[in-house]
Amino acid sequence: MKLGWGILQALGYASNSRIWQVRNPKTMNNNQERVLANSVNVFKNQSDFRIVRNQLQNYNYSGALATLENSELHSQITQALMEYGYYRLAFDFKSAREISQDYQQKINQELVNNIDKLYDENILELLQEVYYKGNYFTNQTIRNLLSG
16 A cells, blocks of 8 residues: 555655554564655656656756646746746747846856847748757657658
């Protein structure tokens, strides 16, 4: 039962619960506590990290945001960077720029400069953005067709 509950907790179904372990008084050492809480958070965090990393590699920023909101990995800066990626991918340069302005001191200056040029409708930057996104989506479509 304890193992099953631990698996459910690690999968996020019982995230606000705790698993308590009670030691047998006949087999425990003098320096051990009789009752202790077991945690599967390390396993869950590693699992969440892998899921978010895979979602980001596929440019699935909204999925990564949803996963992150239900994990202990969530922070304001990671949320802001994923929202930045989401808006930039959607060509919503105004929203992406607003996020980059809020975190200008904490993020890579290249991201700030890049989005400023896109926001100002620099034609060369816009063409590069379209080219690289089109190239990614073409490759992604080909991969999906070959795997399916």
